[in-house]
Amino acid sequence: MKKNREIIREPKQDGWYQLPGGKTGHRQFKHPSKLGRVTVSGSLGDDMPIALVKSVEKQSGLKLT
Template sequence: MKSYKAKEVVSILKRDGWYLTKTTGSHHHFKHPTKPGKVTVPYRTESEDIKIATLKSILKQAMIDLKEV
């Protein structure tokens, strides 16, 4: 699986309809108008790679199929 930068993960979420609700330290919190829950993305710098396990967890929480990415 390809690694993704924090900026790319945020872009994937926004394309799916997620929007930023708040930022706490280095974490960005997103909500969706129709999907339940929230998704948190660690965002220390735009160019930082998100770990594969963290990416899978983010996509699972966002109900985004890995094949869609």
């Protein structure tokens, strides 16, 4: 299983940026030209469950490995 930090890296390289705020355990990312937002929960060092990886893939339109 990969860490949240590793999974977040790929959307950031595609141009997604983290929205400010969010004092909860969730991070939201927005893209300058793509619609929608990507939401990732948990700390950066946490393992990301497969279901959340698939959700990030669907929201971002990326294939995460």
